[in-house]
Amino acid sequence: MVPHALSTFALPLLLLPLAAFSQSVSFKKDTGICETTPNVRQFSGYIDLDNQKNDTFFFWFFESRDEPDQKPLTLWLNGGPGCTSMIGLFEENGPCLVNDDKESTSLNPYSWTNHTNMLYIDQPFGAGFSAGRKVRTNKEAAKYLWHGLQTWFADDAFSKYANRDFILASESYGAHFGPVFTSYFKSQNKKIASGKVKGVPINISKLIIGNGKHDPMIQTNATITFAIDPPGYDPIVTNKTLIQETEDAFEKECAPALSKCNDGGSDSECNDAVKICTRRVQLPMWGNRDPNDLRITDDGNKTSEINDEDYDEQSAATHYLKFLRDNKHKVGAEGKSFDQCDSGVHARFSGSGDTGRSAINDLAEIVEAGEVDVMLWVGDADQKANWVGVHEVVSQMAWSGNHAFADAQMESLKLDDQEVGQYKVIDGPPGITFVRVYQAGHQMPQYQRKTAATVFARFINGADMGETDSSKVGKFRPSRNVASGAANSALPAGTNNLTAFVASFIVLLTFV
Ligand SMILES: *[C@@H]1O[C@H](CO)[C@@H](O)[C@H](O)[C@H]1NC(C)=O
Ligand SMILES: *[C@@H]1O[C@H](CO)[C@@H](O)[C@H](O)[C@H]1NC(C)=O
Numbered sequence: 001m002v003p004h005a006l007s008t009f010a011l012p013l014l015l016l017p018l019a020a021f022s023q024s025v026s027f028k029k030d031t032g033i034c035e036t037t038p039n040v041r042q043f044s045g046y047i048d049l050d051n052q053k054n055d056t057f058f059f060w061f062f063e064s065r066d067e068p069d070q071k072p073l074t075l076w077l078n079g080g081p082g083c084t085s086m087i088g089l090f091e092e093n094g095p096c097l098v099n100d101d102k103e104s105t106s107l108n109p110y111s112w113t114n115h116t117n118m119l120y121i122d123q124p125f126g127a128g129f130s131a132g133r134k135v136r137t138n139k140e141a142a143k144y145l146w147h148g149l150q151t152w153f154a155d156d157a158f159s160k161y162a163n164r165d166f167i168l169a170s171e172s173y174g175a176h177f178g179p180v181f182t183s184y185f186k187s188q189n190k191k192i193a194s195g196k197v198k199g200v201p202i203n204i205s206k207l208i209i210g211n212g213k214h215d216p217m218i219q220t221n222a223t224i225t226f227a228i229d230p231p232g233y234d235p236i237v238t239n240k241t242l243i244q245e246t247e248d249a250f251e252k253e254c255a256p257a258l259s260k261c262n263d264g265g266s267d268s269e270c271n272d273a274v275k276i277c278t279r280r281v282q283l284p285m286w287g288n289r290d291p292n293d294l295r296i297t298d299d300g301n302k303t304s305e306i307n308d309e310d311y312d313e314q315s316a317a318t319h320y321l322k323f324l325r326d327n328k329h330k331v332g333a334e335g336k337s338f339d340q341c342d343s344g345v346h347a348r349f350s351g352s353g354d355t356g357r358s359a360i361n362d363l364a365e366i367v368e369a370g371e372v373d374v375m376l377w378v379g380d381a382d383q384k385a386n387w388v389g390v391h392e393v394v395s396q397m398a399w400s401g402n403h404a405f406a407d408a409q410m411e412s413l414k415l416d417d418q419e420v421g422q423y424k425v426i427d428g429p430p431g432i433t434f435v436r437v438y439q440a441g442h443q444m445p446q447y448q449r450k451t452a453a454t455v456f457a458r459f460i461n462g463a464d465m466g467e468t469d470s471s472k473v474g475k476f477r478p479s480r481n482v483a484s485g486a487a488n489s490a491l492p493a494g495t496n497n498l499t500a501f502v503a504s505f506i507v508l509l510t511f512v
């Protein structure tokens with residue numbers, strides 16, 4: 001308790017001197033690493049908040065492959081908390097994929113840079129190649145990231161992006177980062193407007209969260225529903241005794257612990273609640289399947305339900321780690337070690353209770369305010385943040401469209417004449433877009449790159465989700481809501497030893 005109170009209290013004091021120090025951005029440009037499309041620019045390096053590399057964010061920025069001066073700026077953040085955004089860059093939505101040789105790359109035709117300028121930042125400090133003070137909460141992380149972005153926009157190389165539409169995209173634990181950061185940036189914009197704070201406004205126009213972990217109560221409960229009947233797949237758990245035991249454990253142990261946590265409970269009560277719910281409810285209901293992807297059983301074999309070439313691209317999943325370690329100096333990255341997810345960051349956020357506290361009200365406030373277009377999309381083979389639970393979150397959260405949302409029918413999501421998922425759109429404001437993507441696990445774009453890029457383009461361009469004419473979704477239109485006109489789990493798939501597999505849950509279960 002004492003260190004927490006101290007760090008929260010000390011934060012404003014510590015931030016003040018930052019402005020007095022010169023802050024700077026240092027980078028390598030056009031390295032030819034990853035993005036090899038001719039004439040497409042890239043920059044990677046550090047956003048240094050004190051010019052001494054004490055508090056410093058690693059970033060990698062890619063211009064859009066098409067009309068970069070007309071395109072918005074999208075910030076991608078992986079979750080964890082503590083996971084590197086390089087997961088997104090190399091596995092989900094970036095310009096390249098690492099080949100099986102782990103030494104070369106191929107262009108990703110489904111890179112989101114076909115539609116937007118993309119900025120990847122490792123945050124909070126400690127994640128990926130970023131280093132600095134020990135951040136413990138979502139709110140602290142918001143403040144430092146805001147400073148980082150201010151520093152980045154202040155650099156001549158990037159100032160032109162300050163007045164673009166700003167899109168924030170994250171996943172998994174990003175269900176916390178996304179809404180908390182959006183609210184904080186909004187409050188800073190107000191202070192800038194009234195002269196209390198110096199800086200450029202960061203008007204987030206769109207917020208995208210993939211396979212979000214929004215609310216432990218609703219979503220842990222949904223783990224049971226989903227294990228019994230995961231729509232589109234065979235049941236995960238059929239043992240009626242086990243199901244009954246787990247329902248009892250939810251009602252008698254997990255739910256009360258979460259209630260205590262979310263009813264003003266202490267940090268340790270929240271941390272304990274996460275552990276209880278994971279061990280007593282999630283683990284038994286995940287059965288012998290990969291929590292990231294129910295199609296994978298513990299022997300590492302894909303079930304017969306998998307028959308899709310996109311999935312195999314995942315063989316490159318961890319290849320990027322070697323590639324990135326080998327090339328880190330070329331892209332300006334430093335640091336002795338590089339891990340997908342930093343256990344220290346994760347432990348600090350667990351210790352602060354933030355992983356047990358619900359982010360449902362943070363999301364509801366943003367949706368209800370109606371100034372930011374929100375899309376939640378979910379790969380439907382994920383168990384960690386299953387789509388039934390995310391749908392339930394939107395139906396139950398406190399916003400004026402919740403009944404309309406709950407009652408609306410899912411519509412067919414089409415791509416190349418195939419049904420690749422379903423969606424619901426409640427037109428706003430306040431409104432929301434919800435998308436279920438078939439045959440995709442926790443890090444949805446990694447499994448269905450083409451669908452993800454297509455849905456991303458439809459959403460950011462303000463096109464109808466049912467639009468199948470690509471010529472109608474190609475051009476970016478500023479958000480209707482910006483009046484002025486201006487995110488996982490890093491668990492490797494296919495872990496093929498049940499003991500190691502289960503043990504790894506205990507350590508990593510709340511990652512991403
Ligand atoms: C940065 O770290 C160094 C070494 O720990 C320390 O001497 C220095 O005061 C720090 N600078 C700031 C601005 O915190
Ligand atoms: C993305 O852009 C690249 C380079 O301009 C192009 O080759 C590729 O076909 C585009 N991808 C799609 C899906 O249109």
Ligand SMILES: *[C@@H]1O[C@H](CO)[C@@H](O)[C@H](O)[C@H]1NC(C)=O
Binds near residue numbers: 217218225
């Ligand atoms: C859990 O889900 C069941 C079935 O949907 C529901 O009846 C019950 O009220 C839920 N419990 C809590 C605490 O949300």
Ligand SMILES: *[C@@H]1O[C@H](CO)[C@@H](O)[C@H](O)[C@H]1NC(C)=O
Binds near residue numbers: 240245
């Ligand atoms: C079903 O679950 C119960 C409770 O965990 C367990 O004791 C029993 O062995 C299981 N039955 C089978 C067939 O696995």
Ligand SMILES: *[C@@H]1O[C@H](CO)[C@@H](O)[C@H](O)[C@H]1NC(C)=O
Binds near residue numbers: 299300301
């Ligand atoms: C995976 O499944 C195939 C075909 O069913 C089988 O031949 C193979 O032995 C299995 N591999 C493992 C590791 O169980």
Ligand SMILES: *[C@@H]1O[C@H](CO)[C@@H](O)[C@H](O)[C@H]1NC(C)=O
Binds near residue numbers: 162486
């Ligand atoms: C962002 O919002 C602020 C406050 O509403 C406004 O003054 C500013 O012009 C906006 N900037 C852009 C680039 O939209």
Ligand SMILES: *[C@@H]1O[C@H](CO)[C@@H](O)[C@H](O)[C@H]1NC(C)=O
Binds near residue numbers: 497498499500
């Ligand atoms: C499975 O993993 C555990 C823990 O890493 C190890 O002790 C055990 O030997 C492994 N078993 C097999 C069959 O590989």
